[in-house]
Amino acid sequence: MSKEFKRPDGRKINELRKITAKVGVVPNADGSAMFAFGDTVAIAAVYGPKKMHPQHSQDPEKGTLRCNYNMLSFSVTERIRPGPSRRSTEISKITEWALSPVVMIDDFAAQVVDVHINILQANASTRCAGINAAAMALAHAGIPMKNLVSSVSIGKLDKQLVTDLIKEEEDWKEGEGATDIPFTFTSDGKLTHVQLDGKISKKQLKEAMEMAREACKEIYEIQKKALKEAGEKQ
Amino acid sequence: METSRLTAERIIEYMNEGKRFDGRKLDEFRELTIETGISKKAEGSARVRLGNTEVLVGVKMDVGAPYPDSKDKGNLMVTAEFLPLSSPRYEPGPPIFDSIELARVIDRGIRESKFIELNKLCIKEGEKVWTVFIDIYTINADGNLMDAAGIGAIAALKTAKIPEYDEEAGKTKFGEWTDKNVPLSKELPISLTVHKIGNSLIVDPTQEEEDISETRITICSSDGIIHSMQKGNKKELTVEEFNKMLDIVEKTEREIFKKIEKSLK
Numbered sequence: 001m002s003k004e005f006k007r008p009d010g011r012k013i014n015e016l017r018k019i020t021a022k023v024g025v026v027p028n029a030d031g032s033a034m035f036a037f038g039d040t041v042a043i044a045a046v047y048g049p050k051k052m053h054p055q056h057s058q059d060p061e062k063g064t065l066r067c068n069y070n071m072l073s074f075s076v077t078e079r080i081r082p083g084p085s086r087r088s089t090e091i092s093k094i095t096e097w098a099l100s101p102v103v104m105i106d107d108f109a110a111q112v113v114d115v116h117i118n119i120l121q122a123n124a125s126t127r128c129a130g131i132n133a134a135a136m137a138l139a140h141a142g143i144p145m146k147n148l149v150s151s152v153s154i155g156k157l158d159k160q161l162v163t164d165l166i167k168e169e170e171d172w173k174e175g176e177g178a179t180d181i182p183f184t185f186t187s188d189g190k191l192t193h194v195q196l197d198g199k200i201s202k203k204q205l206k207e208a209m210e211m212a213r214e215a216c217k218e219i220y221e222i223q224k225k226a227l228k229e230a231g232e233k234q
Numbered sequence: 235m236e237t238s239r240l241t242a243e244r245i246i247e248y249m250n251e252g253k254r255f256d257g258r259k260l261d262e263f264r265e266l267t268i269e270t271g272i273s274k275k276a277e278g279s280a281r282v283r284l285g286n287t288e289v290l291v292g293v294k295m296d297v298g299a300p301y302p303d304s305k306d307k308g309n310l311m312v313t314a315e316f317l318p319l320s321s322p323r324y325e326p327g328p329p330i331f332d333s334i335e336l337a338r339v340i341d342r343g344i345r346e347s348k349f350i351e352l353n354k355l356c357i358k359e360g361e362k363v364w365t366v367f368i369d370i371y372t373i374n375a376d377g378n379l380m381d382a383a384g385i386g387a388i389a390a391l392k393t394a395k396i397p398e399y400d401e402e403a404g405k406t407k408f409g410e411w412t413d414k415n416v417p418l419s420k421e422l423p424i425s426l427t428v429h430k431i432g433n434s435l436i437v438d439p440t441q442e443e444e445d446i447s448e449t450r451i452t453i454c455s456s457d458g459i460i461h462s463m464q465k466g467n468k469k470e471l472t473v474e475e476f477n478k479m480l481d482i483v484e485k486t487e488r489e490i491f492k493k494i495e496k497s498l499k
Contacts, residue, residue: 078302086334093331097449100468181463190470194451196463197346202480205460209473
């Protein structure tokens, strides 16, 4: 089946879109990065560690990681209303959880590390692109980290698993329709984030996870390379 | 986290031996009771108790315009409110993140499993469709609101009747009902959460246990097929742990399914 299966953009089933990754895209920030899966473009900027405001949100024992995911109103076909939504609130938190296991900010008591993620252009997998950009921006800012994390969405189109969904695939109508499964892994293969929408058996979910791990290895190498290059320039 | 460190340590020690403070096994739910028809004004309603946790779920319906990308389908809206009366830790004001997440996770489980046959809730394509509102309120929060809310949503939907609609006036006749049920698929989408505490994987935590949960996965499945999933909280998981969680959900789903079926008869 996999041989016959044609993806709308002609990619192989386990082929990622062209990835662009770059650090230092926001000079004002303590660290920043751009990460793109093809047409899906995310930028992330890190400010901090700095004193937490409002004061009542301070954790007197350890530092706080605070993520904010936002889509620009013109990043999608139909304009979205600017400002936070239930969706963006949830993705912000999911991003925080995806990054937290690798970020070592326990020593920064009462301080916050802010990560601002903006989606400039969306063609599905925006949360994954955002997480990838955020991980790079945190490393670029010199925040102590155990590892990087890498994120990718695996899709199930009818019965076929594919890597890195585009919008057209996300809206797949034929057969069993589309299932969208974004995963985030640390570079040593631990799961820090997973979500799922659709219809899938336990067996195929496990296969999807293997595909995600493979794709995340590729993404990790690209993130690492971009960070190294930026380091060499300095 | 409001559970003291001392208590947290004891809970983890107990769990390492497969025990819990209330004598349950790690994969055992508290006593589940489901009452339906708890509101005469709602199209459908349910009260779910899981031990000391109690939630109310009501279904209301109204006619409105469809979304542009689903012109021939009814709409589904799920909201959750964590009432200040249900716990000293909730206060009046804008919704807290947990209530937003809960509503979105329950919404996705019901939507993705296609439990409500939304295509049958279209009155006139592109103009008039039914919107199904599922509203969840906490009455007493003692852990695992997520699973209680999911069960409540199913029970409320199962008992909901479609209101009368006045075509000419274009108005819903609230308080008058047809004898038609909300069109639902046979399989129940059951939403279950597995938590990781220390090295243990557990279900249905009390508030005390939930406070020290390091990570959790909520999975909504029907008849063994997974429809939605969400990992919450900060701790990472190994692939083995994740697979174990899937097994626990599979086993628990069958038990909870039987309980729901029984109480809806």
